[in-house]
Amino acid sequence: MKLSDEIFLTNFTLSLRNKPVEQQSASVEKKSYSLADFVSGVPDTENSGAQLKSPYAQSAWVYIAVSVLAETVTGIPFRISRLSGNQARHVRELRGSAHHQAALSRSLNENIIESGDVVDLFNDPHPTMHKLLFWEQLVTWAQLRGEFFILPLDENDNVVDLKDRHPRVRRMLTLAPDLFWHMVIGYKLEGWRYTGSPLLTPVPSEMLLPSEVVHWRNTNLYLYWRGMSPLTAARVAIDSDFAAEMFQKGLLMNNADTGLIVSSPTTLNDEQREQILQALRERQRKSGTTNRPIFLNGDFKIEKPTISNVDMQFLETRKFLRQEIGAIFKVPESIMGFSEAKSSSLSGGGQALDTEKLTFVQNIVSTTCHRIEDAVDPIIKTFGEDLVGWFDIDSLPVMQESRRARLDAASKAWSMGVPLNTLNKVYDLGFPIIAGGDKGYLPFSVQPADAMQQPGADQPPSEDVPGDESNKEPETGDDFEKAQKFLTRLKAPPQNHTGKLWERHMRARKKTVDLFQSKVSKVIVEFRAKTLAKLDEVHLKTFPDVTTRSLVDIIFDAHLFGVSVKNILTGPIAAALQQSSDEVRQEIGLDDPWKYPPKDVAEFLLSREQPIMETGQTVRGQINTTLQEGIDAGETHEQLAARVKSVFNRLVNGGPGMTTPQARRVAQTEVNMAYNSARHTSLQHSGIKYKSWLSSHGPTVRAGHALAEEETIDAPIPLDEPFQVESPEGAVEQMMFPGDDSLGASAGNIINCHCVNLAAQKTDEDEKSVTFHIYGIGKRTFQKEHTCN
Numbered sequence: 001m002k003l004s005d006e007i008f009l010t011n012f013t014l015s016l017r018n019k020p021v022e023q024q025s026a027s028v029e030k031k032s033y034s035l036a037d038f039v040s041g042v043p044d045t046e047n048s049g050a051q052l053k054s055p056y057a058q059s060a061w062v063y064i065a066v067s068v069l070a071e072t073v074t075g076i077p078f079r080i081s082r083l084s085g086n087q088a089r090h091v092r093e094l095r096g097s098a099h100h101q102a103a104l105s106r107s108l109n110e111n112i113i114e115s116g117d118v119v120d121l122f123n124d125p126h127p128t129m130h131k132l133l134f135w136e137q138l139v140t141w142a143q144l145r146g147e148f149f150i151l152p153l154d155e156n157d158n159v160v161d162l163k164d165r166h167p168r169v170r171r172m173l174t175l176a177p178d179l180f181w182h183m184v185i186g187y188k189l190e191g192w193r194y195t196g197s198p199l200l201t202p203v204p205s206e207m208l209l210p211s212e213v214v215h216w217r218n219t220n221l222y223l224y225w226r227g228m229s230p231l232t233a234a235r236v237a238i239d240s241d242f243a244a245e246m247f248q249k250g251l252l253m254n255n256a257d258t259g260l261i262v263s264s265p266t267t268l269n270d271e272q273r274e275q276i277l278q279a280l281r282e283r284q285r286k287s288g289t290t291n292r293p294i295f296l297n298g299d300f301k302i303e304k305p306t307i308s309n310v311d312m313q314f315l316e317t318r319k320f321l322r323q324e325i326g327a328i329f330k331v332p333e334s335i336m337g338f339s340e341a342k343s344s345s346l347s348g349g350g351q352a353l354d355t356e357k358l359t360f361v362q363n364i365v366s367t368t369c370h371r372i373e374d375a376v377d378p379i380i381k382t383f384g385e386d387l388v389g390w391f392d393i394d395s396l397p398v399m400q401e402s403r404r405a406r407l408d409a410a411s412k413a414w415s416m417g418v419p420l421n422t423l424n425k426v427y428d429l430g431f432p433i434i435a436g437g438d439k440g441y442l443p444f445s446v447q448p449a450d451a452m453q454q455p456g457a458d459q460p461p462s463e464d465v466p467g468d469e470s471n472k473e474p475e476t477g478d479d480f481e482k483a484q485k486f487l488t489r490l491k492a493p494p495q496n497h498t499g500k501l502w503e504r505h506m507r508a509r510k511k512t513v514d515l516f517q518s519k520v521s522k523v524i525v526e527f528r529a530k531t532l533a534k535l536d537e538v539h540l541k542t543f544p545d546v547t548t549r550s551l552v553d554i555i556f557d558a559h560l561f562g563v564s565v566k567n568i569l570t571g572p573i574a575a576a577l578q579q580s581s582d583e584v585r586q587e588i589g590l591d592d593p594w595k596y597p598p599k600d601v602a603e604f605l606l607s608r609e610q611p612i613m614e615t616g617q618t619v620r621g622q623i624n625t626t627l628q629e630g631i632d633a634g635e636t637h638e639q640l641a642a643r644v645k646s647v648f649n650r651l652v653n654g655g656p657g658m659t660t661p662q663a664r665r666v667a668q669t670e671v672n673m674a675y676n677s678a679r680h681t682s683l684q685h686s687g688i689k690y691k692s693w694l695s696s697h698g699p700t701v702r703a704g705h706a707l708a709e710e711e712t713i714d715a716p717i718p719l720d721e722p723f724q725v726e727s728p729e730g731a732v733e734q735m736m737f738p739g740d741d742s743l744g745a746s747a748g749n750i751i752n753c754h755c756v757n758l759a760a761q762k763t764d765e766d767e768k769s770v771t772f773h774i775y776g777i778g779k780r781t782f783q784k785e786h787t788c789n
Contacts, residue, residue, distance in 0.1 A: 052238065052239055052242040055231055055234075056140075056144055058242060059241060059242060061238075061321070061322045061336070062238060062325060062329075064331075064336045065143075065329035065331040066143045066144065066329065067140075068331055068336055069139055069329065069330075069364070069368065070139035072361070072365050073136075073372070073391070074139070075396075076365070076391045076392060076393055076395070076396065077391070077392045077395055078122055078135070078390070078392075079112050079389070079390060079392050080112070080113055080118055080122070080387055080389050080390075081108045081109075081111040081113065081387070081390065082111050082113050082384070082388075083108075083111055083386055083387075088385065091108070091388045092374075092377060092388065095370050095373060095374055109392075113387075117170075117383060118380060118383040118384075118387060121171070122389070125172040125173070126172060126202075127171075128173075128202050129174070129202075134172065134174060138150075138174055138375075139368060139372075141174065141177055142216070142218070142227075142368070142371075143230060144229060145177040145227065145229050146218035146226075146227030146228045146232075147177050147215065147216060147226060148174055148215075149174065149192075149213055150174050150214035150375065151172065151175055151208075151212075151213060151214075152169040152172055152382075153169070153170065153171040153203075154168055154169070154170050154171070155170040155171065157203065159208060160212065160382075161211050161212050161515070161518070161519075162211050162214075162379070163211040163511065163515050163518060164572075164575075165512065165575050166575075168382075169379055169382050169383075172379065173202060175194070175202075175203070176201070177226075177227075179194055179195050179196065179201065180192050180193070180194055180213075180215075182225040182226065183207075184225065185528075185648070185649050185652055185653060186649055188652075188653060189210050190210075190522075191208055191209050191210065191522060192207075192209075192210070192213050192215075193208075194206050194207075194208055207525065207526050209518050209519075209521075211518060214378060216371065216372075216374075216375040230329055234324070234329070237321045237325050237328070238321075240317070240321055241321040241322065241325070244318045244321070245318065260280060260283075260302055260303070260304055261304070262276055262280070262300055262301070263300070264301070266299070322338065330364045331360070331364070332356050332360055334356050335356070335360050357398050358398050358399075358401075361393065361398055361399065362399075366391075369391035369393060372391070373389055373390055376389055377389065406429065407429060410423040410426075410429060416440075419439055419440045420434065420437040421434070421437035422438070424437070497777050498694060498709070498713060498777065499697040501694065501777060502694055502697045502756065503697070504776075505694070505756050506754065509671055509675060512572070512579065513664075513667050513671050514667075515572055516666070516671055517664050519568045519569055520569070520662075520663040520666050520667060521652050521663045522568065523564045523565050524619075524648055524651050524662075524663060525648075525652070526564070527564070527619075527648070528644075528645070528648035531556050531644055531648070532641055532644060534554060534556075535555045535640065535641055535644060536641075538551065538554060539637040550624070551627055551631075552623050552627055555623075556619070556620055556623055557616075558616035558619065558620040559613070560616070561615070561620075562613035562614065562615055562616035563613065565612055565613075565615055565616070565666075566609060566612045566613060569670060573604070574601050576671060576674040576675060577600075577604065577677070578595075578596045578678070579678075580675040580678035580682070581594060581678045581681070581682040582594075584679050584683060585682060585686060588686055588688065590686060594685070596678065596682075597681075600681055604674070604677055607742070611741075612666075612670070619647075622647050622651075623644060626643040626646070626647055627640060627643060627644070629643075630643050650662070651663060665751065668752050668753075669739070669750065669751050669752055669753065672738065672753050672754060672755070673740075673741075676739045676740070676755075676757050677740070680719075680736060680737045680740075683719055686759075688719060688759045688760070689719055689760075689761065689762065690716035690718060690719060690760035690761060690772060691712075691717060691719050691758060691759060692709070692713050692717075692757070692758040692760050692774055693709045693712045693713070693738065693757065693758070694709055694756040694758050695755050696753075696755055698754065702728060702749070702753075703726070704726030704728070704749065705725065705753070705755050707725075708723055708724070708725045708726075711724075713777075713780065714780045714782045715782045716772050716774065716780075722735055722736050722740075722743060723735050723736070723737075725745070725749055727748050727749045728748040728749070731746070733745045733746060733749055735749065737757040738756060738757055739753050739755070758774055758775060758777070759775045760772045760773065760774045761775075763779065767784075768784060769781050769782060769783050
């Protein structure tokens with residue numbers, strides 16, 4: 001196979017994958033169908049047979065299997081419990097396992113919350129979608145498409161980024177997977193393109209980040225980013241069953257009349273043929289009404305075809321096709337309402353049905369519930385890390401009946417001397433752990449089982465009593481060995497406190513940097529699509545002024561790109577200012593809440609407007625350079641488009657020769673400036689008088705920044721004086737804090753900086769030295785020849 005053929009087949013397969021499964025078989029030959037044809041499955045033309053276009057609407061077995069599973073899950077109460085941090089994490093790690101059900105179900109039941117924002121959210125997900133419809137659609141999409149999508153929204157139906165510092169989810173919607181298109185750059189999912197319609201969807205078209213969408217999917221061995229629908233495996237059985245059903249429908253509609261065959265020894269003219277056809281039409285009557293007799297004049301032979309054994313077997317196979325479809329969707333026939341088992345107590349059929357239903361709930365429904373629990377967990381965690389959402393499967397009547405059966409079995413084991421707490425754990429009875437429940441009792445004397453031992457029998461050794469020193473073994477080792485261990489600890493080199501402090505600051509701001517990077521990447525992905533689309537328009541000569549304007553200015557709007565980056569970062573920058581201020585006040589021990597001044601927020605955003613806008617010119621320059629190289633080399637349109645794609649891919653993911661992608665570099669720079677600017681303002685409002693420079697302790701620290709730390713970490717300078725920092729070019733520049741450009745610092749001292757300004761206070765001073773307390777490090781003393789005001 002040629003490479004071009006492989007590319008065509010790949011693109012064709014992907015295009016089919018993004019269509020509904022029931023439409024894929026008709027993708028090669030396009031036809032138009034009416035709504036009535038779509039719902040009823042009747043022929044769209046006189047000569048074509050019935051078409052299976054929507055299995056969920058046209059196949060009874062598919063509809064029953066999917067709806068039964070969806071309605072069963074919907075009927076299970078969804079509860080939210082508040083647990084301690086470690087226990088909540090333990091529940092999430094063991095979700096779906098037997099240990100999770102046995103060990104933690106009691107804690108979940110004991111800590112259910114009945115009110116609050118998170119409870120209101122799941123009781124009323126959206127004004128257009130009540131909670132029963134929400135759960136039912138999740139299960140239905142999972143069965144029909146192998147995946148489902150949940151869109152978290154705020155009270156104004158704006159999309160919420162779950163990676164935000166404090167996301168406020170107030171509404172949820174589940175949307176059709178067919179309207180989502182995955183956008184992959186390199187080998188990373190960068191976003192989702194959702195295509196909405198005013199008459200069909202509740203939200204408009206939008207470009208979404210992965211963190212703005214909750215996506216759950218089945219295993220798909222053929223397309224990693226999307227789920228595989230059970231309909232794919234059931235398609236042959238569904239088509240065969242539909243054909244059998246339509247055959248049976250036609251037979252019944254014709255009163256089981258298979259028609260007549262009229263033969264003549266002579267050739268008939270057109271008039272004679274029309275007379276015979278008219279007579280046959282008059283004979284046929286509606287279903288349920290006897291057909292009229294037919295009289296033909298002439299030498300005609302009339303024969304009536306009969307249904308063959310093959311046709312009758314064809315109808316009989318519907319039962320086996322139903323079983324196959326139910327097995328693929330993992331719904332037993334008895335649950336679908338089709339079972340030949342007798343409910344008589346003598347035959348044991350009722351017990352078999354109950355057992356089958358219990359197995360269905362424990363193996364299929366519970367697994368589906370645990371997957372949904374895992375999918376909605378990121379939304380629940382936005383209301384608190386200690387919250388856990390779960391389906392109360394044990395509240396179903398079939399599970400209650402199962403618990404009663406387990407209780408009967410446990411009572412027999414208890415009569416054999418097995419302790420109650422052990423039975424509670426093994427049979428998952430749901431009882432609380434009781435004192436004395438670790439002892440077994442014999443029924444004939446109702447006394448502890450160990451009391452029935454014969455005199456002289458071996459007794460188990462008693463455990464040490466906590467706090468009783470008589471039961472503790474003496475310490476081993478002589479005094480010399482103890483002293484040697486103590487001296488070894490004294491000789492150990494001190495830890496690098498400044499390095500560890502810097503690492504803590506970087507970890508604290510990592511989520512903010514990731515959020516900024518995702519926002520910038522979203523703009524880059526959006527403009528990547530727009531730029532390539534306009535490049536295609538230029539190739540089709542829809543722009544008449546290509547010769548008078550630069551190609552890059554036609555396909556890429558640098559100003560609009562800068563405006564988009566500025567707008568999308570405005571909210572996160574304001575949040576970062578407040579967050580950094582809160583951290584500073586916590587460092588110096590101020591517990592009172594403090595609102596970052598709105599005026600300072602506005603001034604900082606205004607100071608960053610022009611530098612952020614210049615990112616558009618940076619991207620324009622990179623696109624222009626690579627396009628000019630391609631044009632000079634006489635490359636084709638496809639090769640130029642590949643160059644443009646490569647530029648945007650490097651902006652998001654980096655590339656050869658780039659230690660940090662453009663999106664990450666912008667995020668690091670803006671976060672560092674926002675954090676340190678807010679720290680400086682907060683120190684002023686908190687009464688702090690001195691400051692120190694903490695440089696990056698990573699592998700690529702700037703020499704000038706490391707020197708600034710060396711000079712000020714032991715000798716802090718007054719808060720209102722600037723740091724003297726040497727730039728990579730060798731010039732000494734003034735900066736009020738790391739990342740500050742208000743005093744004319746160059747880009748080499750600002751871009752991608754990871755340094756932090758620390759708070760310091762003078763604690764002691766004499767004629768020879770001064771002692772400072774540097775928050776996060778401790779006391780530092782230096783000689784007065786360093787000079788300090």
